[in-house]
Amino acid sequence: MKNILIPTDFSENAWNAICYGLQFFKAEPTNFYLLHVSISERQESGDDTVANGIFFDRKDTVGTKNKLLEVKKKIEESHSNSNHRFYVLQEHSFFIEGIKRSVTQKRIDFIVMGTKGASGFKEANIGSRTGEVITRVKCPTLIIPEKAQYVEVKEIVFPTDFNNYFKNKILITLDEIMAINESNLRVLHVTRKERELSTLQLENKNFLEDFLEDKPHSLHFITNQNIEDALATFIRDMQINMIAMVAKNINFFQRLLYKPSVTKISYHIDTPFLVLHE
Numbered sequence: 001m002k003n004i005l006i007p008t009d010f011s012e013n014a015w016n017a018i019c020y021g022l023q024f025f026k027a028e029p030t031n032f033y034l035l036h037v038s039i040s041e042r043q044e045s046g047d048d049t050v051a052n053g054i055f056f057d058r059k060d061t062v063g064t065k066n067k068l069l070e071v072k073k074k075i076e077e078s079h080s081n082s083n084h085r086f087y088v089l090q091e092h093s094f095f096i097e098g099i100k101r102s103v104t105q106k107r108i109d110f111i112v113m114g115t116k117g118a119s120g121f122k123e124a125n126i127g128s129r130t131g132e133v134i135t136r137v138k139c140p141t142l143i144i145p146e147k148a149q150y151v152e153v154k155e156i157v158f159p160t161d162f163n164n165y166f167k168n169k170i171l172i173t174l175d176e177i178m179a180i181n182e183s184n185l186r187v188l189h190v191t192r193k194e195r196e197l198s199t200l201q202l203e204n205k206n207f208l209e210d211f212l213e214d215k216p217h218s219l220h221f222i223t224n225q226n227i228e229d230a231l232a233t234f235i236r237d238m239q240i241n242m243i244a245m246v247a248k249n250i251n252f253f254q255r256l257l258y259k260p261s262v263t264k265i266s267y268h269i270d271t272p273f274l275v276l277h278e
Contacts, residue, residue, distance in 0.1 A: 002030045005108040007037065007099060007133075010067055013146045017114035018071070020272065021142065022079050023150035024112075028180065033106050034071055035089040037098035038064050064090055096132050103139050111141040134247060134275040140173045141275045148270045153181045153241040156274075159188045159231065160208075160246075162201035170246060170276045171211050177244070177274060178215060185217040186238055190230045194223045235271065243273035 006021055008014040021032070068088035075086055089106075091098030102108065115130040134141050156178065178185055187208065197205060209219070224230035234240070 002028050002109045003106050005033045005111045007035045007113050013114035017112055017144040020144045020150050021112035029083045032086050033089050035102050037091045037095050096136050099137050111139050114144045138277045144272050148272050153183050155240045156183050156242045157186045157188050157240045158244045162204045166208050167278045173276050187219045190222045190227045192225050247275050247277045
């Protein structure tokens with residue numbers, strides 16, 4: 001039984017992420033936890049209470065709980081799947097603390113959350129919630145752009161420079177995601193200049209190939225002065241349905257995936273991506 005956490009602020013983006021998550025894990029026995037993290041800036045007495053050092057309004061708490069229950073009811077009415085169970089969670093804390101606590105207490109396997117296309121990721125360095133989750137919460141996370149619509153994930157691209165060792169946790173999670181839809185994994189190495197791999201890169205490449213030996217995969221090497229265009233073209237030509245990346249490479253891939261000046265890039269608004277943690 002998988003445990004999936006879906007943070008929600010009751011927006012359309014959050015609902016879209018819920019719908020995607022339900023479809024992606026449709027064949028998996030799953031507990032879905034719908035989480036809202038509440039923070040109130042009011043610091044008055046009376047109806048205000050303190051939890052984890054954060055002031056929150058009891059009336060707001062009741063309203064939020066009702067909203068969560070409404071979302072749960074909406075899911076259950078529109079989504080018939082005997083494999084799935086739904087629960088609501090409310091945290092009164094700073095956002096990341098609430099996410100981390102829920103991940104620990106409910107033994108979460110994956111987080112599924114929405115983002116506003118390019119901006120939600122591009123702004124990771126200035127504290128967007130999506131950026132905070134994928135950099136500060138060590139849990140595999142599926143990021144669903146606002147315009148992403150579920151299609152069966154048959155093609156996954158895994159961009160890598162082969163400079164980092166692939167730890168077992170990363171590979172096991174990647175294998176688990178591949179198995180859900182019997183996906184093909186396209187390992188992609190893009191460089192600006194043609195050059196041989198270093199000894200370290202070769203070792204990491206060979207290790208990855210050994211792991212993938214009995215799994216549907218292929219390795220692709222592209223030389224292009226414009227790495228962003230090369231990746232965009234690859235995603236288009238290979239009909240990629242999901243982008244997988246390692247969390248420690250986020251600064252590198254944020255430049256590749258969400259550079260707004262690249263006119264060819266359209267996948268950033270409709271292609272989900274999986275962030276893997278060591």
